[in-house]
Amino acid sequence: MSGANDGPYGGRGVRDASIVNPRAGGELVTPERSGDATPAEGAPFLAGRGMTGGYGKGPDILHDCTISVNPGQIAVIVGPNGAGKSTAMKAIFGMLPLREGSVVLDGQDITALSPQDRVKAGMGFVPQTNNIFASMSVEENLEMGAFIRQDDIRPTMEQVYDLFPILREKRHQHAGELSGGQRQQVAVGRALMTKPKVLMLDEPTAGVSPIVMDELFDRIIEVSRTGIPILMVEQNARQALEIADRAYVLVQGANAHTGSGRELLADPEVRRSFLGG
Amino acid sequence: MEPINAIVALMNFVVIPATAYGAQLALGALGVTLVYGILRFSNFAHGDSMAFGAMATILFTWGLQALGISLGPIPTALLALPAGIIVTALFLLGTDRVVYRFYRRQKANPVILVIVSIGVMFIYNGVVRLIVGPGDQFFDDGARFIFTVRDFQAWTGLDEGFGLRTSQAITLITAVIVVAALFWFLNRTRTGKSMRAFSDNEDLALLSGINPERVVAVTWVIVAALATLAGVLYGLDKSFKPFTYFQLLLPIFAAAIVGGLGSPVGAIAGGFVIAFSEVTITYAWKRVLAYAMPDSLEPSNLVQLLSTDYKFAVSFMILVVVLLFRPTGLFKGKSV
Numbered sequence: 305m306s307g308a309n310d311g312p313y314g315g316r317g318v319r320d321a322s323i324v325n326p327r328a329g330g331e332l333v334t335p336e337r338s339g340d341a342t343p344a345e346g347a348p349f350l351a352g353r354g355m356t357g358g359y360g361k362g363p364d365i366l367h368d369c370t371i372s373v374n375p376g377q378i379a380v381i382v383g384p385n386g387a388g389k390s391t392a393m394k395a396i397f398g399m400l401p402l403r404e405g406s407v408v409l410d411g412q413d414i415t416a417l418s419p420q421d422r423v424k425a426g427m428g429f430v431p432q433t434n435n436i437f438a439s440m441s442v443e444e445n446l447e448m449g450a451f452i453r454q455d456d457i458r459p460t461m462e463q464v465y466d467l468f469p470i471l472r473e474k475r476h477q478h479a480g481e482l483s484g485g486q487r488q489q490v491a492v493g494r495a496l497m498t499k500p501k502v503l504m505l506d507e508p509t510a511g512v513s514p515i516v517m518d519e520l521f522d523r524i525i526e527v528s529r530t531g532i533p534i535l536m537v538e539q540n541a542r543q544a545l546e547i548a549d550r551a552y553v554l555v556q557g558a559n560a561h562t563g564s565g566r567e568l569l570a571d572p573e574v575r576r577s578f579l580g581g
Numbered sequence: 582m583e584p585i586n587a588i589v590a591l592m593n594f595v596v597i598p599a600t601a602y603g604a605q606l607a608l609g610a611l612g613v614t615l616v617y618g619i620l621r622f623s624n625f626a627h628g629d630s631m632a633f634g635a636m637a638t639i640l641f642t643w644g645l646q647a648l649g650i651s652l653g654p655i656p657t658a659l660l661a662l663p664a665g666i667i668v669t670a671l672f673l674l675g676t677d678r679v680v681y682r683f684y685r686r687q688k689a690n691p692v693i694l695v696i697v698s699i700g701v702m703f704i705y706n707g708v709v710r711l712i713v714g715p716g717d718q719f720f721d722d723g724a725r726f727i728f729t730v731r732d733f734q735a736w737t738g739l740d741e742g743f744g745l746r747t748s749q750a751i752t753l754i755t756a757v758i759v760v761a762a763l764f765w766f767l768n769r770t771r772t773g774k775s776m777r778a779f780s781d782n783e784d785l786a787l788l789s790g791i792n793p794e795r796v797v798a799v800t801w802v803i804v805a806a807l808a809t810l811a812g813v814l815y816g817l818d819k820s821f822k823p824f825t826y827f828q829l830l831l832p833i834f835a836a837a838i839v840g841g842l843g844s845p846v847g848a849i850a851g852g853f854v855i856a857f858s859e860v861t862i863t864y865a866w867k868r869v870l871a872y873a874m875p876d877s878l879e880p881s882n883l884v885q886l887l888s889t890d891y892k893f894a895v896s897f898m899i900l901v902v903v904l905l906f907r908p909t910g911l912f913k914g915k916s917v
Contacts, residue, residue, distance in 0.1 A: 332784045448778045
C-alpha cells in the first residue's frame with residue numbers, strides 16, 4: 305500500500321492494528337463518473353490498439369502496444385519480467401490511464417469507461433493476487449461475482465460448478481482455506497458469474513505447482529470452448545504458447561513478436577530470447 | 582453455609598447487572614467493529630455517537646411524555662427509539678458526507694481517519710452538551726421492576742432475593758433481537774454479503790460491481806442504529822450523562838479488541854468478558870462469601886478487589902493483557 309510508508313515519519317506508528325485495520329484498503333481509484341462507450345466499427349472483438357501510457361505522472365510503460373482477441377480464441381501475453389505484460393492487461397481493463405490508443409469491446413469504444421463500468425460492459429477480470437474473498441464461502445464468492453446481475457444466477461452457478469467440480473464439493477468452505485489451485489478456480493469462477501463477453505486472466509498459474517498448472521490450463525481451455533474469448537498474461541511462456549491461438553511477446557512495453565502460439569514456438573528468435581533455446 | 586442464598590445474592594449483584602451491562606457494551610462494540618471492518622479505522626467518536634443517539638431519543642421521549650403518550654409498564658423511550666435512530670443515522674451520514682468522505686477520496690491512511698474521528702468526537706461532545714446540557718437526564722418511566730427483591734423473597738422464603746429491573750429485561754431482549762437481525766443481515770442478504778465482501782477485499786468488491794459509497798452509507802446507518810440502541814439502553818439502565826458515554830469508549834474498545842476487531846461474534850463475547858470482569862472485580866464479595874463459606878471463615882472485610890472508582894482500570898488491564906498475549910483477540914479479528 306502506498307502512503308503507509310511515505311512522509312517524514314516513515315510510516316511509524318501507523319501499524320497499530322488495534323486502531324487501524326491492517327487489511328489494505330482498495331488501490332483502485334474510483335472516478336466520480338466514467339465516460340460513455342461509443343460505437344467502433346471493424347475492430348476485433350476485444351482490442352487494445354496503440355496503447356501508450358504509464359502510472360500517474362510517471363514515464364510511459366506501454367509504447368504503442370496492440371493486443372486483440374476474437375471469440376473462441378485464447379490470446380496470451382508473454383515476455384520477460386518487467387516487460388509490461390500485466391500493465392498491458394490493466395490498460396485494457398482501464399486501471400492504467402492511456403495517453404494514446406483505444407480499447408474496443410464488441411464494437412464499442414470503451415476507452416473512457418472506468419474498470420467497474422467495463423465489468424458491466426462485459427469484461428471479466430481475474431487479478432493476479434487478492435482475487436478471492438478469503439473470509440467468505442465459495443458460494444458467496446460466486447454470488448458476489450454476480451452482484452451486478454438482477455436475474456436468476458443459479459444456472460450460471462451450475463455451469464461454474466460443472467466447469468470446476470471441486471468448487472461444488474467445497475461450496476460451503478471459506479475460500480481462504482482452499483489450496484492455491486482451488487483458489488484460482490474460485491477466482492475464475494467468480495469472474496465467470498457475470499456472464500462476461502471476454503475473460504481476462506492475470507497470471508492465473510502464479511505460485512501453483514506444475515501439476516496444478518497443467519490442470520488449470522485444461523480448465524481454461526474448457527472455458528474457452530464455451531465460446532468466451534480469453535486474454536491471459538502468463539509467465540510460463542512455453543505452456544502458454546502451446547495453448548494460445550494468438551500470442552503477443554512484449555518487450556519493454558512494446559509488441560516484439562505477434563502470431564499464433566505455434567508460430568512463435570517455432571520462431572528461432574523467440575525461442576532464443578524467451579524460451580531458453 | 583447457605584449456597585442457595587449465595588447463588589441468589591450472586592444473581593442479584595453480579596450476574597444480572599453484568600449481563601445487562603455486557604449486552605450494552607456488546608451493542609457498542611458491534612458498532613466499533615463494523616466501522617473498523619468496513620471503513621478500516623477505529624472510530625473514537627463512537628461513544629459520543631451513542632450519546633447523540635440517546636439524546637435524540639430522550640428529546641423524542643420527552644415530547645411523547647408531554648403529549649401524554651406512554652406504553653404503560655414499558656418505557657416510552659422504546660417508542661421514541663425509531664425516531665432517535667433516524668435522526669442519528671442522518672447525523673452520522675452527514676458527518677460522513679462532510680468529513681470522512683473527503684479523506685476516503687484521498688485514499689488517506691487509516692491512521693489519519695482515526696485522528697479525524699477524534700476531532701469528530703470533540704464536535705459530537707460539544708453538540709450534545711449544547712443541546713441537552715452536561716448534567717444527568719432521567720427519561721425512564723413505566724414500571725421500574727418486573728419483580729423486586731421483596732417479591733422474590735416472598736415467593737421463595739429465602740433471606741436473599743434478586744430483582745429484575747424492566748430496563749435490564751428490555752436490554753437483554755433487545756440485544757438478542759438486534760444481534761440476531763444483524764447476523765441475519767450480514768450473512769443472508771445481498772447487501773449484507775456485499776458489506777462483508779467490501780470488508781474482505783475492497784478492490785475485488787469494486788470489480789464485482791459493489792458500490793463502495795452505498796456500502797459505507799449502509800454501514801453508517803447500521804452503526805447509528807446500534808449506537809442509539811446501546812446508548813438508550815445504557816441510559817435507561819443507569820442514567821444519561823454525556824460524559825459517561827465518553828468514558829464508555831474504553832470498555833467498548835476493550836470489548837471489541839478482546840473479541841477480535843472486525844469480528845462481530847467477538848464483539849459480543851468481548852462485551853460480556855469486559856462487563857463480567859468489571860463487575861466481579863469491583864464487587865464487594867463479603868455478602869456472597871458469607872453464605873458460601875462456613876461461618877468460621879466469614880470474611881471480616883468487604884473482599885472488594887478494586888474500588889468502583891477504578892472500574893476503568895479493569896478494561897485497561899484486560900486490554901493490555903490481550904494485546905500482549907493474544908493480539909488477534911478471542912475470535913481472530915484483524916489486529917494481527
